[in-house]
Amino acid sequence: MAPHFADTLLERIADKGSPVCVGLDPSYERLPEELREKEPSLARQAQAVGEFCRQVIAAVAPYVPAVKPQIAYFEQYGHEGLREYFDVVAEALAAGLTVIGDVKRGDIGSTAEAYAQAHLRNRQDEKGRPCTPDAITVNGYFGEDGLEPFIAAAREQGKGLFVLVRTSNPGGAAVQDFPGHDGREFFVHMAEQVARIGDGPELIGQRGYSCVGAVVGATYPQEARRLRAVMRRQIFLVPGYGAQGASAADCAAAFDAEGRGAIVNASRSVIYAFKNGPSMAWQGIVAQAAAAFAKDIAAAVKG
Amino acid sequence: MAPHFADTLLERIADKGSPVCVGLDPSYERLPEELREKEPSLARQAQAVGEFCRQVIAAVAPYVPAVKPQIAYFEQYGHEGLREYFDVVAEALAAGLTVIGDVKRGDIGSTAEAYAQAHLRNRQDEKGRPCTPDAITVNGYFGEDGLEPFIAAAREQGKGLFVLVRTSNPGGAAVQDFPGHDGREFFVHMAEQVARIGDGPELIGQRGYSCVGAVVGATYPQEARRLRAVMRRQIFLVPGYGAQGASAADCAAAFDAEGRGAIVNASRSVIYAFKNGPSMAWQGIVAQAAAAFAKDIAAAVKG
Numbered sequence: 001m002a003p004h005f006a007d008t009l010l011e012r013i014a015d016k017g018s019p020v021c022v023g024l025d026p027s028y029e030r031l032p033e034e035l036r037e038k039e040p041s042l043a044r045q046a047q048a049v050g051e052f053c054r055q056v057i058a059a060v061a062p063y064v065p066a067v068k069p070q071i072a073y074f075e076q077y078g079h080e081g082l083r084e085y086f087d088v089v090a091e092a093l094a095a096g097l098t099v100i101g102d103v104k105r106g107d108i109g110s111t112a113e114a115y116a117q118a119h120l121r122n123r124q125d126e127k128g129r130p131c132t133p134d135a136i137t138v139n140g141y142f143g144e145d146g147l148e149p150f151i152a153a154a155r156e157q158g159k160g161l162f163v164l165v166r167t168s169n170p171g172g173a174a175v176q177d178f179p180g181h182d183g184r185e186f187f188v189h190m191a192e193q194v195a196r197i198g199d200g201p202e203l204i205g206q207r208g209y210s211c212v213g214a215v216v217g218a219t220y221p222q223e224a225r226r227l228r229a230v231m232r233r234q235i236f237l238v239p240g241y242g243a244q245g246a247s248a249a250d251c252a253a254a255f256d257a258e259g260r261g262a263i264v265n266a267s268r269s270v271i272y273a274f275k276n277g278p279s280m281a282w283q284g285i286v287a288q289a290a291a292a293f294a295k296d297i298a299a300a301v302k303g
Numbered sequence: 304m305a306p307h308f309a310d311t312l313l314e315r316i317a318d319k320g321s322p323v324c325v326g327l328d329p330s331y332e333r334l335p336e337e338l339r340e341k342e343p344s345l346a347r348q349a350q351a352v353g354e355f356c357r358q359v360i361a362a363v364a365p366y367v368p369a370v371k372p373q374i375a376y377f378e379q380y381g382h383e384g385l386r387e388y389f390d391v392v393a394e395a396l397a398a399g400l401t402v403i404g405d406v407k408r409g410d411i412g413s414t415a416e417a418y419a420q421a422h423l424r425n426r427q428d429e430k431g432r433p434c435t436p437d438a439i440t441v442n443g444y445f446g447e448d449g450l451e452p453f454i455a456a457a458r459e460q461g462k463g464l465f466v467l468v469r470t471s472n473p474g475g476a477a478v479q480d481f482p483g484h485d486g487r488e489f490f491v492h493m494a495e496q497v498a499r500i501g502d503g504p505e506l507i508g509q510r511g512y513s514c515v516g517a518v519v520g521a522t523y524p525q526e527a528r529r530l531r532a533v534m535r536r537q538i539f540l541v542p543g544y545g546a547q548g549a550s551a552a553d554c555a556a557a558f559d560a561e562g563r564g565a566i567v568n569a570s571r572s573v574i575y576a577f578k579n580g581p582s583m584a585w586q587g588i589v590a591q592a593a594a595a596f597a598k599d600i601a602a603a604v605k606g
Contacts, residue, residue, distance in 0.1 A: 042426075072410060072415075072421065073414070073417050075385075075417070075421035076417045076420040076421040077421075078421070079388075083382035086381060104409060105375070106442065108542075112375075115378065115379075118375065118378035118381070123381070139409065141442060141444055141478060141479070142478070143470075143478045143479075144474040145472055167445050167449075169449060170446075170448055171412075171446030171447040171448035171450075172444075172445055175443065175446045175493065178481075180483060181484055183484075189478075239411075
């Protein structure tokens with residue numbers, strides 16, 4: 001039987017000494033000069049963003065336990081972009097990193113089954129390497145039967161999910177803070193659904209966490225604290241640090257009393273760190289940014 | 304300036320005489336014998352589902368104004384599946400059909416911009432044909448700044464959106480029916496957001512409908528009637544007919560008093576009609592099923 005997703009992730013966090021994840025959001029226009037050319041085709045742009053991500057993975061792997069490729073940034077280069085996405089996933093898995101595919105898929109059951117097949121169930125690429133992520137983000141708007149195919153795939157293959165609960169962007173509040181009849185906001189209701197669906201005994205690992213986690217934005221730390229009380233067995237994937245404005249102290253609110261149970265993501269502030277850096281190789285600047293990010297979060301969570 | 308999405312769609316509905324859409328949800332296992340082979344690679348499966356969809360398009364084009372390829376069913380065949388998805392979109396556009404890409408994407412603004420680039424903004428394929436849909440489905444969980452990049456692309460390029468409001472699956476209610484402090488359910492709140500965001504004068508076409516529409520499942524006709532009152536300028540994309548159990552009379556609740564403003568989708572009950580059919584070419588059976596579907600809905604809406 002495959003090891004449990006949450007157990008593996010928590011082990012890797014302990015090994016690297018920090019609960020952090022580097023988001024891979026590649027845009028051709030922001031790549032280092034050396035990876036760009038004049039008037040590239042869409043396919044050449046796809047190859048370049050893939051190459052960039054592979055080098056970022058090599059640079060950050062010593063410092064972080066996980067990476068999170070954001071599939072939208074690959075899809076914008078068409079089917080060649082998707083080829084690079086799965087190649088980047090394969091490369092990160094081979095580097096011993098936990099890979100969270102940020103795909104935010106969600107649909108009715110029969111369609112969700114196709115998405116689970118596409119993005120979660122084990123598959124090998126043309127080179128014979130596993131190329132589907134250890135976990136993916138999903139959208140819970142369709143309710144339990146929309147989540148079920150993802151949960152079945154996760155349970156069977158030692159993989160994980162992060163269900164969107166509270167997002168990190170400014171506009172999320174107008175939807176997610178909808179006040180309920182009993183005073184609870186809609187996002188708390190969503191959190192209760194995630195806890196109910198995700199806390200079956202067959203879904204919990206040896207360390208007490210479920211393979212069904214939640215996305216909880218760090219831009220609202222007071223809400224992260226409330227959600228921690230509702231979702232005790234969910235690992236929180238925490239976006240919002242860095243480019244989106246949340247501090248390490250804001251992120252610390254997502255962790256449990258022992259400083260466990262969450263992983264903080266930073267994307268642009270790490271992978272594009274070289275834009276503001278001194279004149280050294282960009283890979284070194286990205287590695288430094290990843291190390292600084294890991295140290296910042298580790299200090300805030302333990303402190 | 305590009306013609307307005309809603310105007311073009313309503314014109315095509317009038318031309319074909321029925322407000323219907325055929326969903327393209329291809330699974331290799333369900334294809335006609337002649338398109339299958341022994342132990343196909345993932346790439347061969349992708350090619351076969353693409354070929355199936357191209358033949359379905361040719362079969363149904365005389366009877367229906369629109370098709371809706373569901374991208375999950377293509378993604379399950381990896382990047383080769385995505386290549387076929389864009390090829391199927393290009394083929395349907397060339398056949399003069401309105402193409403609704405059922406992608407249900409949604410994320411924070413910067414990521415939504417990448418998705419809009421991938422799935423909505425005009426792009427040509429390797430053969431020089433337009434290959435992005437006329438409209439896509441999107442998930443509104445991120446609120447207004449998550450929708451804005453899609454709306455900008457739609458406005459600039461004469462394209463459209465359908466924002467998820469009420470889904471057709473059984474589990475949707477546990478999330479979407481969350482009761483609000485003033486008695487309204489959450490899905491009504493979502494509908495109000497869609498109407499507010501989608502009803503700017505620059506988004507409304509000559510026939511009074513916005514390029515920002517809504518997905519409203521037909522499995523709950525009494526709710527469709529309530530939502531029609533909240534979203535007067537939204538075209539409703541109505542799933543649930545056929546395999547999901549809704550009747551033509553159920554679907555009629557989504558239309559306005561003049562029998563306009565909605566389009567009903569059927570997927571499996573049309574494209575797999577040949578499984579239960581007599582021994583004639585499967586393409587003919589699919590064409591008959593599409594014609595019967597179009598007639599059924601047209602009669603219910605006018606009646």
